[in-house]
Amino acid sequence: MQRLRTTPVAIAATCLVVWSLWLYGMISGDRFSLFEENWFMSITMMFGSFIAGATSEGGGAVAFPVMTLGFEIKPNVARDFSLLIQAVGMTAAGATILWTRVPVVVPALIWSTLGGAIGIITGLEFIVPHVAPPYAKMLFTASWLAFAFALFWINRYKDREVHESIRDFLPRHAALLVGFGIVGGIISSITGSGLDIVTFSLLVLRLRISESIATPTSVILMAGNALVGAFYRGYAQEALDPKAWEFWWVCVPIVVVGAPFGAHYIKRRSRLFVANLLYASIAIQFVAALLIVPQNAKLATFTAATFLAGVAGFRHMANRGVRRLEWLKNRES
Numbered sequence: 001m002q003r004l005r006t007t008p009v010a011i012a013a014t015c016l017v018v019w020s021l022w023l024y025g026m027i028s029g030d031r032f033s034l035f036e037e038n039w040f041m042s043i044t045m046m047f048g049s050f051i052a053g054a055t056s057e058g059g060g061a062v063a064f065p066v067m068t069l070g071f072e073i074k075p076n077v078a079r080d081f082s083l084l085i086q087a088v089g090m091t092a093a094g095a096t097i098l099w100t101r102v103p104v105v106v107p108a109l110i111w112s113t114l115g116g117a118i119g120i121i122t123g124l125e126f127i128v129p130h131v132a133p134p135y136a137k138m139l140f141t142a143s144w145l146a147f148a149f150a151l152f153w154i155n156r157y158k159d160r161e162v163h164e165s166i167r168d169f170l171p172r173h174a175a176l177l178v179g180f181g182i183v184g185g186i187i188s189s190i191t192g193s194g195l196d197i198v199t200f201s202l203l204v205l206r207l208r209i210s211e212s213i214a215t216p217t218s219v220i221l222m223a224g225n226a227l228v229g230a231f232y233r234g235y236a237q238e239a240l241d242p243k244a245w246e247f248w249w250v251c252v253p254i255v256v257v258g259a260p261f262g263a264h265y266i267k268r269r270s271r272l273f274v275a276n277l278l279y280a281s282i283a284i285q286f287v288a289a290l291l292i293v294p295q296n297a298k299l300a301t302f303t304a305a306t307f308l309a310g311v312a313g314f315r316h317m318a319n320r321g322v323r324r325l326e327w328l329k330n331r332e333s
Contacts, residue, residue, distance in 0.1 A: 010099040011260045014092045018256040022249075031249050040071065041247045042254055045085065049255035052086065053093040053219060053262025055278055064191050065285045068137050069292040073243075075133045075191075080233060080244035082192025086226035088248075089255030094220040096260040102267050104217040105209055107166055108199055111174045115181020116188070116195040116225040121232055123189025131190055134293055138303040140191040141282075141289040146310025147201050148282040154205065154318045155275050161325055162210040162271065166203075168331060176202060188225050196222035205317040208325060211271035219263060 026032055035042065041063075048062030063085065067078035097104065131139075154160060166173055180202045187194025196218035203209040203217065234240045266274060293299070 010096040011092075011257065011264070014095055014260060015256055018088065018092065019253055022252045026249065034246050034250050038247055038250045041067075041081075042250045045089075045251040045254050046258060049085075049089045049251075049258025050262040050265070051281060052090055052222075052255070053096075053259035053264075054266040055215060055262075055274065055281065062281075064140060064193060065137070065288060068133070069288050074241075075136045076128075077241045077243050077247075079128075079190065079192040080230075080241045081247045083188075083226045083229040083233065084240070084244055084248045085251050085255055086193070086222060087230045088252055089259035090219055090223035090226060092256045093259035093263040094223040096263050097216045097220060097267075100264075100267075102216045102263070103164055103213050104220060105166060105203060105213060107169055107174065108177055108203060108217050109220055111177035112181035112184070112195065112199045112221050113224050115178035115183075116185040116199075116221065117181075117228045118178075119182035119185020119187075119195070120189045120225055120229045121185075121236075122182070123186035124229065124232055124237065127186060128189050134299055135302060136190050137289055137293050138299060139187075139306055141286045142303045142306040143187070143310050144197060144282045145286045146307050147197065147314055148279050149311055150201070150205060150314030150318055151275055152279060153315065154321075155272065162208055164210060164213050166207050166209065167328055173207070176206070185225060188222075188229060192226075192229075193222065195225040201314060201317065205314060206321045206324065208321050211274040212267070212269065215266060215274055216263060219259075 044063065044066050048066070051062050063082045064075070064078045067073040067081065068075050177199070180198050181195060184195030184198030187198065199221055200211075200214045200218040203214040204211055209217075230240070266277075295303075
């Protein structure tokens, strides 16, 4: 049985199930014409799904900025599509991760999932209606740029101590995971992605988990959060944008391959390779946002404040991580 637990087997099995259901839906609904108008999203998600499986940034981290910045698609459509497509792609990647027994942080899967569900529902109900589109775009890019700076700062010490699990797990760690999960879920409600990288930052900066362990954990977390968000938008609010569904139909057969392949690609890479991949993708997104989103004094101030607040917050987390290492050493001595 162990020999069958290989990535190709997992990807092939997932593709067989999803492609069969997708093909039935395409034929019965006569939807193949959707490719004529929406083909650009199929190409976008070739890259987006790979990034989703390979990093702590979900597919929405590629889809949202490309759609809103590159193709001037409304943020609510981009957000709905991001949730819908991650519900398929990242679930496929998560299934591959679990099937092939890639190490993950189990307490984070439990407690961050709980917080994320609370956060995304709260955000969709009470926060999203009050966020203007340009601010949603810059909130997304400025926050992740701040995280990249913090991660780069602590990775100056290339041999820094990291762990594969949360050692001496206590109730306060569960509370941290729930709290950060709520914040990440709220961000997901605005941009379609957020729980993954917020929890990733907590695991790496504060709890000193290796990036190579935190990444597959964040992939599974975002899969669950996307499922909750898509279900709530579709059934509780009955508000999923029809255009998001059109994009979804032309991307499903692609992401179910790309995301698991990204998860397979990254699992044998070093934590510093994972970090460098994050730096590059985040920097590209931020520069693109500055070039494409019309800037004014108020928006620029908001972007700068978001970035500075993020740097301060992430640096504080990193410093707390150092104190945690000292605490662990004292407990062992």
